[in-house]
Amino acid sequence: RVERELDEVSADLHKKEKLLALHRDKDGSIEALTEELDLMRRAVDNLEAVNEQLNERLGTHDDVIEYCESLKALCRRIGVTDVELEELNIRGAHTEVQTLRQQVHSQQEEIEWLERERKHWIQKVRLQPLLEAQLQLKIGLTAEQKRIVDDIVENMRSGTYVHDDGVDSANADFRE
Secondary structure, X not given: OHHHHHHHHHHHHHHHHHHHHHHHHHHHHHHHHHHHHHHHHHHHHHHHHHHHHHHHHHHOOOOHHHHHHHHHHXXXXXXXXXXXXXXHOHHHHHHHHHHXXXXXXXXXXXXHHHXXXXXXXXXXXXXXXXXXXXXXXXXXXXXXHHHHHXXXXXXXXXXXXXXXXXXXXXXXXXXX
């Protein structure tokens, strides 16, 4: 009976030793996994910092091609395959940036053209009174007669001018 109890206690002790060893292995595994998780978190933080720097560089349009190549290298380092990279179509981003650059260039050309037009019209507006004054002197109009002509021209442009055969003061002044 004592031997049987001793065998039972021995078997129980052996089970408990196995459980303890298994528990220690699990603790070791948990600690190892925790350390690995910490390393991965640090790697993710580093990659996020690199990504942020690359995004800043892309935002300033420094070198898009270099950015794309760096992004590819970064993807390869973290285990992305070439097939997956092609699926991401990083070159498409480069093409999109080139398209945007072309649009910016065409808009800059349009701005330059508009600026030339603006300068032309500003110059014309500045010179118009001088040209009108010279014309007024050539044909001998007084200031009042010029004002009347300007009113008639404005009325004709707006479509409100009605030709009147009757003689009024404006026409009388104009005939002098």
